[in-house]
Amino acid sequence: MSIKKGIEVSIAVADAAKLARVEVVAAYPITPQTHIVEHLSEIVANGDLDAAYINVESEHSAMSACCGASATGARTFTSTSSQGMELMHEILFIASGMRLPIVMAAVNRALSSPLSIWGDHSDIMAARDTGWIMLFCENGQEVVDSTIMAFRIAEDRKVLLPVMVNLDGFSLSHVIEPIEMPTQEEVDKFLPPYDPLYTLHPDKPVTMGAYGMPELYTEAKYAQEMAIAQSKDTIIKVMDKFSKQFGRNYKPVETYNTDNTDTVFIALGSINENIKTAIDGLKEKGKELGLISLRLFRPFPEEELVSALKGKNKVAVIERVMPGGASNGPLFNEIASVVLRNGLNIQLENYILGLGGRDVVPEEFQRIFEILHSPKKKTQKKENNFQVIGVRS
Amino acid sequence: MAKPMEQYKWHELNVGCVIEEVGNALEYKTGDWRSSKPVWDEEKCTKCGLCWLFCPDAAIYQKDSGYYTANLDYCKGCGICAKECKPVAIMMVEEER
Numbered sequence: 001m002s003i004k005k006g007i008e009v010s011i012a013v014a015d016a017a018k019l020a021r022v023e024v025v026a027a028y029p030i031t032p033q034t035h036i037v038e039h040l041s042e043i044v045a046n047g048d049l050d051a052a053y054i055n056v057e058s059e060h061s062a063m064s065a066c067c068g069a070s071a072t073g074a075r076t077f078t079s080t081s082s083q084g085m086e087l088m089h090e091i092l093f094i095a096s097g098m099r100l101p102i103v104m105a106a107v108n109r110a111l112s113s114p115l116s117i118w119g120d121h122s123d124i125m126a127a128r129d130t131g132w133i134m135l136f137c138e139n140g141q142e143v144v145d146s147t148i149m150a151f152r153i154a155e156d157r158k159v160l161l162p163v164m165v166n167l168d169g170f171s172l173s174h175v176i177e178p179i180e181m182p183t184q185e186e187v188d189k190f191l192p193p194y195d196p197l198y199t200l201h202p203d204k205p206v207t208m209g210a211y212g213m214p215e216l217y218t219e220a221k222y223a224q225e226m227a228i229a230q231s232k233d234t235i236i237k238v239m240d241k242f243s244k245q246f247g248r249n250y251k252p253v254e255t256y257n258t259d260n261t262d263t264v265f266i267a268l269g270s271i272n273e274n275i276k277t278a279i280d281g282l283k284e285k286g287k288e289l290g291l292i293s294l295r296l297f298r299p300f301p302e303e304e305l306v307s308a309l310k311g312k313n314k315v316a317v318i319e320r321v322m323p324g325g326a327s328n329g330p331l332f333n334e335i336a337s338v339v340l341r342n343g344l345n346i347q348l349e350n351y352i353l354g355l356g357g358r359d360v361v362p363e364e365f366q367r368i369f370e371i372l373h374s375p376k377k378k379t380q381k382k383e384n385n386f387q388v389i390g391v392r393s
Numbered sequence: 394m395a396k397p398m399e400q401y402k403w404h405e406l407n408v409g410c411v412i413e414e415v416g417n418a419l420e421y422k423t424g425d426w427r428s429s430k431p432v433w434d435e436e437k438c439t440k441c442g443l444c445w446l447f448c449p450d451a452a453i454y455q456k457d458s459g460y461y462t463a464n465l466d467y468c469k470g471c472g473i474c475a476k477e478c479k480p481v482a483i484m485m486v487e488e489e490r
Contacts, residue, residue: 099409160408198411207412219403220410226403 004180009140010035010173012181013079013105013165016147018049019187020103023074026054026065030084031117032169033107037079059084063091063102070100071208073199075151078102081169082109085123089130095162096131097224098209101154101194102162104132105147108269108320109169110356118357119169120320121268125330131224133163133231134298136268140177142295143167145248148187152238155194159231166297168270170357182246190245232299250295253304257283258290262311263372266292266335267318271353271360275318278365289369300334306342314347314372315339318365320354328385350386364389423450427470429485435460437482444474444483 007015013036017025025044027037044053052069056062059080070076080088085106095102108124110116128134133153137143143165150163167173182190198206212220232252239250256272257279258264265275272293279289292308294301309315319329327333332350339346351368354360368389407413431444431453444461445453452467453474463474475483 097409197408198413205415208409210410210412212410213398215399216401216406216410219401220406222403223406223408227408 002180002182002186004178006176007140007179007181008035008174008176009143009167009179010107011039012140012144012177012179013147013167013173014039014043015181016144017077017103017105018043019182019184020077020148020151020191021075021188021193022049022051022077022103024052024054024066024069024076025078026056026062026069026076027078027080028056028059028062028084030059030081032109032119032173033079033081033084033105035173036105036107040077059087060091063088063095066102067091067095067098067100068200070095070102071098071200073194073196073201075155075194076100076102077104079105079107081107082111082117082123085127086111089127092127092130092132092162094209096228097220099160099224099227100162101151101160103147103150103154104162104164105143106134106164106166107169107173108166114356116356117169119171120355120357122321122355124164124166125319125321127164128298128330131161131228132298133159133161133228133235134166134296135163136166136293136295136297137172138270138272138293140172140175140179141248142250143172144179144181145242145246145250146295148182148191149238149242149250151194152191152241153231153235155196156234156238157197159227159234160197161228161231166269171270186245190242228299232296232301235296235299251304252294252296252301253308254293254295255308256291256293257288258292258308258312261288261290263288263314263316263369264290264292264309264312265316265318265365265368266294266305266331268294268297268331269320271318271320274360274362275365278362278369281362282366282369287369294331300338302338305335305338306344309339309342309344309346312344312346314349316349316351316368316372318351318353318368320352322352322355323386332386351389352386353389358390360389422466424452424464424466424468425490427465427468427488429470429472429487430465430468431463431470431472431474431483432486433460433462434482434484437480439480439482441479443477443479447473447477449473 111122317332
């Protein structure tokens, strides 16, 4: 029987990869991912895990080595952050295009410049359309569970796509949380050994990553798009199976206190726990706010989001990234297209906060709730389509 | 490929576009990229095989006589063979189509 113990989330991620019996790890250290790969390196060096740990000279090489390893049929794991994710950017597309079920712990951090080692979602939002399945986590337990589920999802014959498990830099990666680590026996029962469809092996040679002529490229990319779109069914099945075996429930879209109100926030990652605290605080004052948390970000869970949005009329999309010249933040724009396509009559607002590690306390979310409910000054011209919370002006 | 590539539907492709047939690049004839072709002067050729060695496409082969020539289905006319030929036995001759 597994027990709950206090453990640093990064260490728990490495332990989860060990429990998944990964066979190859190729990674390059970068703050705030460092503890994950350091601990994995230790586990492998101590002989506690029968895996190859490939030391590489960059993240570009790390992801390239992961592609090669995964192509041979090895269960492959890596982790990165921020600039590291940018450096492996081109190989992210190759991993998904070649349908290699690599699992990556993406420890979300801001991008330079200015140089920042702290958390936000700039890195993952720049990688959001790389064809990877993407899960977001609110706490350490979710990170551990998602890492184990990620292998099962990625390696399913109907999926065969790489999966990123997103956890916020520092606010998740470096905190010590009470986590129930599953036992090896339990994980073995949940996660069968990887049975690859194709492998690079001299006994049965195949070509992987060949040239795609104009006559074939469209069909190839369409097949890949269909694979990620259809992966949602498998993701739900894996989440259900996990919930049944381990007793912790997972769904692509989770809601908190949405039944009692027409006002909801939508956000990703660890800030959702602060939003929940804000919601509880508002409740004590007789005010009702709900939260829609997207655990699954890619493929985008439109159906589940629409059913969560039914009957809501004030929705704040909260993001930890600057739009970079876009009309709004990336999550807002996607939700806006879902709202439009489904004919939902919703007042949709976009708030940006928590950039480069700036703390966002529950009171901040309560203030957003008040802003959302205050009468709009129509005469005042807005500087932007979004509001940056806490910016000094 | 079992059929010409423009006839494949998206769901007929292997996962990740893996190619299971070995050496099927042979089916893709690239010779029509060429604007000039190598021509051997067998008076000068010493049968050393440098052209064969350097050809980046493996388009050059040795005839029964021991002299070399290019398979024009694949030769792209890059001219590396002519450049590397020590006795200058290979001339690149422009082609018109």
